[in-house]
């Protein structure tokens with residue numbers, strides 16, 4: 001019995017993206033199952049293309065399946081064939097190809113699956129999941145539910161053949177599909193239409209793997225093998241992150257910079273620079289805020305703060321902590337720009353030393369001046385929706401409303417206000433202050449926040465490195481849940497007399 | 505500017521994504537408290553059709569939560585049927601041989617009094633696009649008259665520049681409506697072959713200019729039937745979401761004009777049925793709890809009587825869609841055919857019988873602040 005991969009890539013004839021390149025890209029992205037599909041071609045053309053790509057397929061240790069054409073598959077000595085409803089009968093194909101080759105068939109209905117399961121075939125493609133432009137002959141769209149029904153019923157009928165969902169599947173759908181009991185998915189446009197094909201492919205594999213941790217993609221060539229993301233001593237060199245969020249291009253953009261991590265961190269209160277560095281690396285954060293008041297201007301000593309922050313993937317965000325009004329803030333901002341060589345600035349003005357409450361009036365005034373002075377301003381502010389809009393209007397790059405009083409670890413005490421801020425913001429919203437536990441961070445992300453900034457909770461935890469990593473996962477989980485679309489609370493409503501009866 | 509967001513979207517892709525929505529996506533959209541644009545797509549998709557009653561109920565609840573049991577009443581007043589544009593679907597189109605008329609000040613007064621006599625305090629001034637005859641200088645001349653008699657002035661006129669909108673605001677205009685007609689760039693060109701209106705981008709950016717001018721309320725919408733109504737509605741929703749976030753101090757309203765028979769005789773490309781129109785209205789409400797949803801007299805009495813309970817917040821009644829139609833020249837040709845010809849008094853009665861309160865006045869010139877009350881000088885006073 002042949003082992004069937006979880007991810008099948010179906011080639012698609014595209015004028016400016018040759019099939020050989022498609023194969024190269026998906027194989028580099030870690031996919032090791034390619035179905036050569038050339039609907040309108042003749043057998044000779046298919047054979048020629050198969051022979052062209054086979055050396056690379058073999059190089060990557062991948063599997064090549066030919067769509068429709070048993071003769072081409074046999075002549076090229078490909079690994080197998082995929083048969084549509086109108087193609088050769090599976091028994092005849094088996095007879096021609098022999099026992100060692102893979103045969104897959106397409107099914108649209110449960111009846112198809114049950115009928116096909118009587119033959120000696122290796123997998124069944126069930127679909128189409130959605131409307132697809134690669135299938136000229138359209139069958140009724142099944143959707144996740146349709147596929148679920150078929151798979152469940154097939155299992156009840158004792159069908160053991162792996163089922164691959166097929167037809168218009170995008171990364172957005174995979175999460176849901178994995179719950180239907182399918183073995184894997186076949187995609188085409190999800191990869192060839194992506195800007196970055198390799199990454200797109202990796203993302204899908206990561207999703208297939210995260211969804212089913214036991215289904216290891218062990219057939220992947222070592223060249224593309226990714227280190228396990230959970231390591232005790234993460235080093236910046238291996239900080240490759242499998243993109244687990246379902247949207248491939250789920251990249252946060254603030255001003256001119258992009259971030260693949262939505263966890264921002266602080267540098268205060270760790271008590272030990274090495275510990276801080278370890279925690280920041282474990283968190284995989286890409287934006288770290290530093291109080292100018294803590295930066296040593298000599299820069300000569302062995303163990304300065306900045307040395308521990310000198311990592312290519314970490315962008316520094318100086319902050320004005322300590323200033324009490326706009327004038328001081330503008331002055332400190334300019335010092336920070338010189339000292340840290342960045343025009344990014346976290347603007348924070350808290351005149352009150354006890355609760356460190358941000359001053360809305362001074363903050364707005366300072367933000368306006370700093371934007372004019374060319375700063376990329378990220379103001380720390382109250383969870384005040386109108387204030388956030390006013391800040392946006394003076395040109396800040398993001399707003400950073402507090403979740404709860406700073407250092408309180410209380411989580412999203414300002415939940416209702418944050419919801420409104422997120423709903424109406426045109427700039428990224430970063431929840432700052434108050435996030436005391438990974439669950440708070442996850443909640444903020446589920447709410448639709450663009451990022452969270454965590455400092456105290458990380459710095460003062462029992463084991464900052466472990467907590468930093470926990471925050472990393474929490475932010476990703478929250479983000480993924482947000483993108484996936486959380487289910488709402490089902491409101492059971494019933495009308496006394498139907499409201500739409502007049503339409504009948 | 506909305507244009508930069510709009511250009512990131514592809515019509516066909518959105519169309520396909522709407523028609524691909526599944527039952528599960530609809531149910532998820534229904535179950536959520538705050539709905540996204542993607543949920544809106546699910547709710548206007550064919551997959552949502554079986555959930556219409558459920559949607560109606562949720563829409564009713566959401567509308568009552570925000571607006572209470574009230575329905576605003578307004579009347580359109582056509583100032584002129586002069587138009588330099590060719591629009592394939594409109595009775596006033598330049599290429600239609602119809603008698604043209606622009607109200608004089610005396611005629612306008614007659615009309616205003618007739619509308620006022622029906623009980624209205626909110627009025628919607630409508631024109632075609634004839635910049636010379638019916639441009640800013642005409643509005644300057646006429647608005648003081650209107651302001652004397654009405655507490656809320658809305659305008660549905662040719663797209664103007666930002667400075668003009670700011671001036672209109674200073675002269676007492678609270679609301680500007682400008683419908684994109686269709687968000688399908690190519691089909692827009694087909695339907696607007698001649699005149700200033702053929703500039704798609706100028707029109708698309710119009711709500712931005714209105715917003716920047718600080719106009720209190722902005723109305724948008726698509727003419728349902730010119731193109732695929734679902735996709736057009738999606739783009740209108742995208743537009744609304746952008747406008748709400750950008751001009752966060754403005755209010756918004758959405759209308760649902762359906763393509764109707766008229767002299768030119770254009771047949772709709774996609775017909776939206778009554779059932780689908782209800783679905784669309786409910787989807788809007790479920791997508792946005794605050795936006796005003798408005799319904800004209802293009803719809804039938806039976807439809808209008810029922811829809812007031814399902815999400816609509818303002819309706820017109822007793823409308824005439826021809827300049828002078830109320831008092832001066834009741835027989836002249838209308839822009840589109842009225843389906844519901846009942847008087848405002850009867851409509852108000854219908855609203856009351858449905859358990860709602862008809863609202864004739866919900867604005868006051870005093871709310872306009874200093875500028876409209878003469879505290880600050882108007883341009884010509886400075887000049």
Ligand code: SF4
Nearest residue numbers: 587591594596597632
């Ligand atoms: S729709 Fe407006 S612009 Fe077009 S012809 Fe009619 S009145 Fe003129």
